[in-house]
Amino acid sequence: MSTDRVAAAIRDSVATDRPLRISGRGMWLDAGRPVRANASLSLRDDTGVVSYVPGDLTLTVRAGTPLAEIADVTSERDQWLPLDPYGSPDGTIGATLATASAGPLASSFGLPRDLLLGLEFVNGRGETIRAGGKVVKNVAGFDLSRLLTGSWGTLGVITEVTVRLYARPAVDRTFVIDLGGPEKQVTSIVRAIVTSPLAPYALLLLSASAARSIGVGESPVCLIRFGGNEAVVRAQVSALSQISRPEELETKIWLAVRQLDGKSHSSIRISSLPQRVVAHAARMLHDDMPFIRTSIDPRRGILRIVVQSDGDGHGDRAESADLRVTGENGGAASEVIFEKLPREVWPHVSPSVVGDGLSRGIKTAYDPHNVLNPGILGD
Numbered sequence: 555m556s557t558d559r560v561a562a563a564i565r566d567s568v569a570t571d572r573p574l575r576i577s578g579r580g581m582w583l584d585a586g587r588p589v590r591a592n593a594s595l596s597l598r599d600d601t602g603v604v605s606y607v608p609g610d611l612t613l614t615v616r617a618g619t620p621l622a623e624i625a626d627v628t629s630e631r632d633q634w635l636p637l638d639p640y641g642s643p644d645g646t647i648g649a650t651l652a653t654a655s656a657g658p659l660a661s662s663f664g665l666p667r668d669l670l671l672g673l674e675f676v677n678g679r680g681e682t683i684r685a686g687g688k689v690v691k692n693v694a695g696f697d698l699s700r701l702l703t704g705s706w707g708t709l710g711v712i713t714e715v716t717v718r719l720y721a722r723p724a725v726d727r728t729f730v731i732d733l734g735g736p737e738k739q740v741t742s743i744v745r746a747i748v749t750s751p752l753a754p755y756a757l758l759l760l761s762a763s764a765a766r767s768i769g770v771g772e773s774p775v776c777l778i779r780f781g782g783n784e785a786v787v788r789a790q791v792s793a794l795s796q797i798s799r800p801e802e803l804e805t806k807i808w809l810a811v812r813q814l815d816g817k818s819h820s821s822i823r824i825s826s827l828p829q830r831v832v833a834h835a836a837r838m839l840h841d842d843m844p845f846i847r848t849s850i851d852p853r854r855g856i857l858r859i860v861v862q863s864d865g866d867g868h869g870d871r872a873e874s875a876d877l878r879v880t881g882e883n884g885g886a887a888s889e890v891i892f893e894k895l896p897r898e899v900w901p902h903v904s905p906s907v908v909g910d911g912l913s914r915g916i917k918t919a920y921d922p923h924n925v926l927n928p929g930i931l932g933d
Contacts, residue, residue, distance in 0.1 A: 555600035555618065557674065557682055557713045563595050564711065565680035567925045576707035576927050578618060578649030581642055585653070585821075585894045586706055587904075590929040595711065597648055603627055604714060612671060614716040617648025633719045636663040636755075640812050640821075640858075648712045654704030657812055658756035658779070661853045667703040669717050675702055675710035678921025686716065701916070707927045708908075709920040723781035726755075727791070728807055729800035733759065733839060734773025740836035744776065746797045748832055748852050752790055755779040758811065761839045761848035764860075768810035770803065774839035779808065814847050819863040821893040828855035906932025 567574050573591035577583060579598045600618035607613075608631040615624060621635070622643035628634050639645065639655030649655075651673070656665050663669065672686025685698035702709055733740045744759065756779040760768075765775045778794065780787045794800050815821060832852045839848065847860040892904045908917065908931045917924070917933060924933070 555597055557676065560595065560597070560600075560711050560713055561676045561680045561682055564676055564678065564925065567593065567595075568678070568680065568923045571923075573925045573928045576652075576711055578646035578652075579620070579644060581645055582649070582653070586930040587900045587932050588897050588929055589927050591927070597646065597711070597713070600648075600713065605716075608633060608719075611719040611721075612716060613719055614714065615647060616714055617651075617712045618646050619648075620644045620646055621650065628719055629722065632722045634722045635669065635717055635719055637666060637669060638756075638808060638812055639666075640815055642813065643809070647715055647717070651703050651715060652705065652707050652712055658758045658777075658808065658851060661757065661851055662753070662755050663720065667700045670699050670703060671716040671718055673699050673702060673712055673716065674714035675712045677710040678923055678926050682713075683710065706930050708917060708931055708933065709926070711926065723755075724783050725787040726779070726781045726805050727787055728777065728779045728803045728805045729791070729794065730770050730803050730807075731776040731778070731798045731800050732771060732773055733775055733836070734762075734771075737836040737840060740774070740839070741833065743798050744835050744852060745832050747776065747778070747794070748828070750793065750797065752778075752793055754790070755781045756808070757851065757853055759835055759839055759850040759852060760811075761846070762842045763844055764814055764847035764849055767814060767816070767847060768807065770807065774842075777803075777807065777811065779805070811849075814849060815860050817863050818894060819845075819861040820859075820895050820899075821861070822859045823891040823893060824857040824859070825889045825891075826855050826857070828853060831855045831857060900932075904932065908933050 572593050575589045575591040575594040577594060577596050580596060597618040600616045602616050602619060604616065605614040606627065611633065613624065613628065620643065621637060624635050624647060636659045637650060638657035638659045639650050640657055651666050651670060654666055672684065674682065674684045676682050702712060731743065733743065747757065758777045760775050760777065762772060762774050765771045765773065780790045831850060835850050835852060838850065838857065845862045847862065849858045895903065908914065
């Protein structure tokens with residue numbers, strides 16, 4: 555699938571008044587609101603490296619390139635793209651940017667938009683547009699690139715991206731801390747870690763059900779990841795040991811973390827002030843239900859709730875718990891983002907996120923015929 559073929563498919567869609575369901579490898583098609591389209595346009599075969607300049611720490615790839623392939627290519631030069639969105643490493647870079655998906659590494663390396671230097675996309679008229687550049691110092695067009703990031707394919711089909719890379723750390727170690735004690739003690743530990751001079755690559759709190767699902771215990775836990783040279787990591791581990799009693803895990807545990815969703819019924823992301831999240835983290839972690847997996851990034855102030863479809867008659871209970879948890883925390887949160895919900899629930903809790911005039915104007919400018927993922931944002 556070349557850019558020309560993508561453009562031709564979109565022009566044909568406009569001519570036949572047949573909207574398109576845009577996808578990468580089709581691994582997260584149940585996320586977002588239902589799409590009103592019978593035809594599909596997949597970029598799963600649009601893969602490969604276009605340009606790799608290790609000296610500039612930049613990489614240009616086709617949008618259908620899996621994150622795992624990018625990891626393999628860059629590791630040969632001791633470099634990496636620190637994107638670890640929830641889901642499989644087989645997910646594509648294009649879909650990651652289109653959905654603005656991020657994982658625990660975002661607190662240290664930034665969101666997908668922060669690692670994006672430039673992109674190529676095809677709008678709803680079938681026109682090919684380039685934004686940004688291919689070098690780190692280039693700042694022209696950053697706003698347009700960021701506009702496409704998180705637009706869920708509604709403004710254009712991303713066909714090529716240029717990202718900035720980082721040097722792979724010489725040492726990469728992960729530790730787990732048991733948070734099964736009293737709430738006051740857990741709050742004290744979490745606050746001490748967050749306010750300390752420690753600079754971990756990733757810091758994540760998991761409820762007991764989430765910890766069980768990845769095999770790190772029966773109680774809530776804190777996962778913390780350090781990277782850098784030997785001396786830096788050793789110093790941070792020593793400092794952490796003054797706060798609590800960490801136990802080392804293999805770094806591959808983060809792959810299991812990315813796959814926490816499993817066969818999820820719903821997933822919700824709630825953001826608030828980090829200090830507020832830290833203050834209430836212990837209570838949220840201990841309010842454990844077997845079919846709900848909770849993870850918290852206390853540095854970013856992000857609470858993520860995943861409701862499992864366990865196939866044992868808990869579907870209705872899961873849905874009610876899903877909405878109850880949202881209601882309890884939503885009032886104090888600055889933002890609630892529904893990633894995945896049952897089809898019938900969307901109209902009741904989040905009918906649209908693009909109902910304002912500005913969003914409608916942007917949509918009309920880039921996709922005037924509404925052929926790209928219509929309905930996925932509630933438009």
